[in-house]
Amino acid sequence: xxxxxxxxxxxxxxxxxxxxxxxxxxxxxxxxxxxxxxxxxxxxxxxxxxxxxxxxxxxxxxxxxxxxxxxxxxxxxxxxxxxxxxxxxxxxxxxxxxxxxxxxxxxxxxxxxxxxxxxxxxxxxxxxxxxxxxxxxxxxxxxxxxxxxxxxxxxxxxxxxxxxxxxxxxxxxxxxxxxxxxxxxxxxxxxxxxxxxxxxxxxxxxxxxxxxxxxxx
Ligand code: DX5
Ligand code: ZN
Numbered sequence: 001x002x003x004x005x006x007x008x009x010x011x012x013x014x015x016x017x018x019x020x021x022x023x024x025x026x027x028x029x030x031x032x033x034x035x036x037x038x039x040x041x042x043x044x045x046x047x048x049x050x051x052x053x054x055x056x057x058x059x060x061x062x063x064x065x066x067x068x069x070x071x072x073x074x075x076x077x078x079x080x081x082x083x084x085x086x087x088x089x090x091x092x093x094x095x096x097x098x099x100x101x102x103x104x105x106x107x108x109x110x111x112x113x114x115x116x117x118x119x120x121x122x123x124x125x126x127x128x129x130x131x132x133x134x135x136x137x138x139x140x141x142x143x144x145x146x147x148x149x150x151x152x153x154x155x156x157x158x159x160x161x162x163x164x165x166x167x168x169x170x171x172x173x174x175x176x177x178x179x180x181x182x183x184x185x186x187x188x189x190x191x192x193x194x195x196x197x198x199x200x201x202x203x204x205x206x207x208x209x210x211x212x213x214x215x216x217x
Pocket of ligand 2: 034
């Protein structure tokens with residue numbers, strides 16, 4: 001179904017309070033929870049790995065959407081399955097064998113996502129559509145929250161056309177806020193990741209702020 005889902009990225013949450021932060025965003029209306037895994041190699045920033053993701057699992061009642069910004073990917077797929085990821089997304093730029101990677105993610109029992117950096121064309125995933133449950137269109141260069149939105153609406157439209165009637169989500173990641181969300185939704189996106197726009201001005205001690213931010217997006 002193509003109803004719009006909001007997936008707050010805990011990259012902008014309080015790192016010392018992940019459990020409470022996840023519970024707060026879900027209680028206040030998050031549809032999915034987006035988890036950014038960075039390796040300090042594929043992207044110039046480092047976050048956390050499988051043991052932390054496993055610790056988040058009991059707090060996530062909705063969908064745990066894990067975005068891997070790591071290379072290589074394949075040696076870690078089973079660890080993220082064991083950690084309880086529902087959706088596991090790898091970057092197409094992370095290695096030459098995305099086709100194999102997507103098959104391995106599904107074989108491990110997860111939904112398989114493929115992410116495209118801003119410089120990567122829609123056509124790069126043309127032969128992967130039947131292996132894919134989600135295409136993540138990056139609207140910033142990955143690595144950090146709070147960056148300026150890069151307009152990828154023509155890529156989103158092209159992907160929606162290529163996908164046709166396949167049940168594939170288009171997720172947008174980077175710079176999503178109340179101004180940019182309507183543009184990407186109109187172009188065909190249905191999962192909107194939002195980090196800074198959801199967590200700004202709030203904390204787990206201030207009930208309601210996250211929910212107001214989610215509804216604003
Ligand atoms: C960027 C991450 C995003 C990030 C988005 O590398 O993949 O998920 O948290 O943050 P905002 O919404 O602040 O651009
Ligand atoms: Zn992300």
